[in-house]
Amino acid sequence: MKAMSLKLEEQQLKLLERASRTTHIPKSTLVRKGIALVLQQLKQDVVSADFRRDVDALLSEDRALLKRLAKA
Secondary structure, rough: OOOOOOOHHHHHHHHHHHHHHHOOOOHHHHHHHHHHHHHHHHHHHHHHHHHHHHHHHHHHHHHHHHHHHHHH
16 A cells, blocks of 8 residues: 545545544545545446447437438
């Protein structure tokens, strides 16, 4: 593991400290878990982006076919 420093807004820090006290989970662990959640969401969005790209490609093919049919 590598060390990293970051800046938090005052309210974020207060909420993080409260969550740490309430759960008895160290702040560093909570931050790592939060980062993992964000990365997981981004990973899921990438899959969704691939799906959207596939759908857009199919729609583009359909438009091209409709244009050809319209000319016939």
